[in-house]
Amino acid sequence: MASRATTTASRATTTASRATTTASQATTTESRASTTASRATTTASRASTTGSRATTMANRTSTTASRATTTASRATTTAKEETQHLCGDTWRADFLVHEDYWMTVAALAAKRSKDPRTQVGACIVNQENVIIGIGYNRMPKGCDDDHLPWNRHGEGRWDTKYAYVCSAVAVAIMNKKCSDLKGCTIYVTLFPCTESAKLIIEAGIKKVVYLSDQYHDMEMMAASPRFLLAVAEIECIQFKPTEPTITTDLTVNN
Numbered sequence: 120m121a122s123r124a125t126t127t128a129s130r131a132t133t134t135a136s137r138a139t140t141t142a143s144q145a146t147t148t149e150s151r152a153s154t155t156a157s158r159a160t161t162t163a164s165r166a167s168t169t170g171s172r173a174t175t176m177a178n179r180t181s182t183t184a185s186r187a188t189t190t191a192s193r194a195t196t197t198a199k200e201e202t203q204h205l206c207g208d209t210w211r212a213d214f215l216v217h218e219d220y221w222m223t224v225a226a227l228a229a230k231r232s233k234d235p236r237t238q239v240g241a242c243i244v245n246q247e248n249v250i251i252g253i254g255y256n257r258m259p260k261g262c263d264d265d266h267l268p269w270n271r272h273g274e275g276r277w278d279t280k281y282a283y284v285c286s287a288v289a290v291a292i293m294n295k296k297c298s299d300l301k302g303c304t305i306y307v308t309l310f311p312c313t314e315s316a317k318l319i320i321e322a323g324i325k326k327v328v329y330l331s332d333q334y335h336d337m338e339m340m341a342a343s344p345r346f347l348l349a350v351a352e353i354e355c356i357q358f359k360p361t362e363p364t365i366t367t368d369l370t371v372n373n
């Protein structure tokens with residue numbers, strides 16, 4: 120009996136000891152939880168402060184951007200006022216429109232031609248409205264005009280200009296200032312001949328704007344360039360100038 124009592128007492132002690140350990144562990148866990156909660160609060164508080172600073176910075180940036188916009192706007196207004204002061208209240212209304220300009224460039228180039236009968240000029244424009252090739256009918260580069268004929272008739276074709284002359288279109292294409300002419304428009308003062316039509320198609324030019332069509336009725340004597348261009352789906356339109364006469368005065372007044 121005494122032995123059982125001892126055993127029971129011993130178990131009670133062990134149980135009490137375990138209870139103490141459990142209570143102690145619970146306290147530790149509680150303490151850790153409290154620390155974690157406290158840290159979380161600190162972190163949240165810091166985040167809040169950071170957020171608040173970020174908002175302040177964003178506000179300042181926005182204010183600075185707004186001031187920059189105002190300054191830029193004032194600068195533009197000032198520049199415009201200065202321009203108006205220099206040039207008057209409005210821009211020139213009688214400026215040369217693009218199409219007139221390009222055909223005039225072609226017509227001016229034609230004036231370089233030595234052909235005694237027909238002078239042709241061409242001007243190639245890309246899709247950004249930039250001139251990338253100009254040409255006029257002439258003998259091949261470096262070939263002395265004194266050694267080549269400019270007549271239309273002779274003992275044979277070899278004795279006429281047709282055997283040697285380069286068309287305005289050919290020269291403009293050869294003079295191009297970029298790698299290819301895909302999608303470009305060519306302004307030419309005379310409807311393209313068959314050889315020119317072939318070159319236009321090969322170059323990838325998409326539109327032909329021509330001024331004169333004086334050889335229209337002679338086309339059936341040779342392969343029709345009109346037919347060839349139509350097969351290649353190249354748009355051909357006759358030019359209608361906004362200004363029929365454009366004069367340039369090179370007189371210097373000073």
Ligand SMILES: Nc1ccn([C@H]2C[C@H](O)[C@@H](COP(=O)(O)O)O2)c(=O)n1
Pocket residue numbers: 234236237238239255256257271280284285286287288309310311312315
């Ligand atoms: N689309 C054209 C047609 C002709 N030419 C050149 C070739 C000759 O130099 C001249 C035509 O002479 P014509 O038969 O009228 O005495 O024009 C050209 O460059 N582009």
